[in-house]
Amino acid sequence: MTTILASLRIHYELTSDARDHLGADALSVWSRALEAECEVSFPGVEVTVATRWGDSDASRFSATGLTLDGRCIAADKSHLRRGVEAYDGASVGDVPVATLRAIADGLALAECAAWDRACDAA
Numbered sequence: 001m002t003t004i005l006a007s008l009r010i011h012y013e014l015t016s017d018a019r020d021h022l023g024a025d026a027l028s029v030w031s032r033a034l035e036a037e038c039e040v041s042f043p044g045v046e047v048t049v050a051t052r053w054g055d056s057d058a059s060r061f062s063a064t065g066l067t068l069d070g071r072c073i074a075a076d077k078s079h080l081r082r083g084v085e086a087y088d089g090a091s092v093g094d095v096p097v098a099t100l101r102a103i104a105d106g107l108a109l110a111e112c113a114a115w116d117r118a119c120d121a122a
Contacts (some may be wrong), residue, residue, distance in 0.1 A: 002060070003042060003043050003044045003047045003068065004040045004042065004067055004068060004102055004103065004106075005065050005066065005067060005068065005073075005097055006045065006046065006065075006066045006067065007044050007045060007046040007047075007048075007066045007072075008038060008042065008046070008047050008064075008065040008066050009047075009048045009049075009051070009063065009064050010034065010038070010047070010048070010052075010061055010062075010063040011050050011052075011061060011062050011063070012030065012031070012034065012049060012050065012051040012052075012059065012060075012061040012063065012116075013053070013054030013055075013056070014026065014027065014030055014051050014052070014053060014054055014056070014059050015053075015054055015056070015057065015058060015094070016053055017057070017058075018028055018030065019109075021115035021119060021122065022055040022118055022119065022122040025052070026118075026121075026122070027052065028114045029118050029121050029122055030049075030051050030114070030118050031049040031050070031051045031082050032049075032118075032121070033114040033115075033117040033118035033121060034049045034051075034110060034111065034114040034118075035049045036045045036107075036114070036117060037111070037113045037114040037117060037119060038074070038106075038107070038110045040110065040113070041085065041106035041107070041109055041110040042110075043108055045065075045103065046061070046112045046121050050103060058081070059077075060076070060077050060078045060084050062074070062075070062076040062094065063075040063076065063079050063087070063107065064089060065089075065103075067083070067099065071088075071089075071090065071094055071095045072088070072089030072090040072095075073086055073088065073089045073095055073099075073100065073103060074086070074088075074089040075087070075095045075103060075104060075107055076105075077108075077111070082110065083104070084104045084105075084107045084108045085104060086100040086104040086107070087100060094096060097117060
């Protein structure tokens with residue numbers, strides 16, 4: 001994928017049943033796996049992932065970041081919505097729709113691949 005982000009900060013809530021699959025160190029295993037997969041989806045991006053246990057039946061996250069041209073973005077995935085949504089984090093219409101879609105797609109791919117990476121590491 002083409003580099004479109006300079007930085008990305010993700011706050012992830014992992015379901016407690018992930019502990020059964022990833023072990024006692026599940027939070028850090030997941031954080032490392034998601035960071036690594038985000039770096040694959042967005043080459044050269046500075047990624048930070050903070051993971052904690054969630055209180056719902058599905059994992060969810062919120063993210064903020066900067067595009068290479070300094071525009072703020074935000075993204076999230078909630079337990080009520082199936083997909084990842086990215087949106088302009090500062091002013092409506094500033095970030096092109098194609099860029100937001102690419103960010104959402106990259107995050108969705110990274111999250112999916114991170115599960116495999118985390119299971120392999122556990």
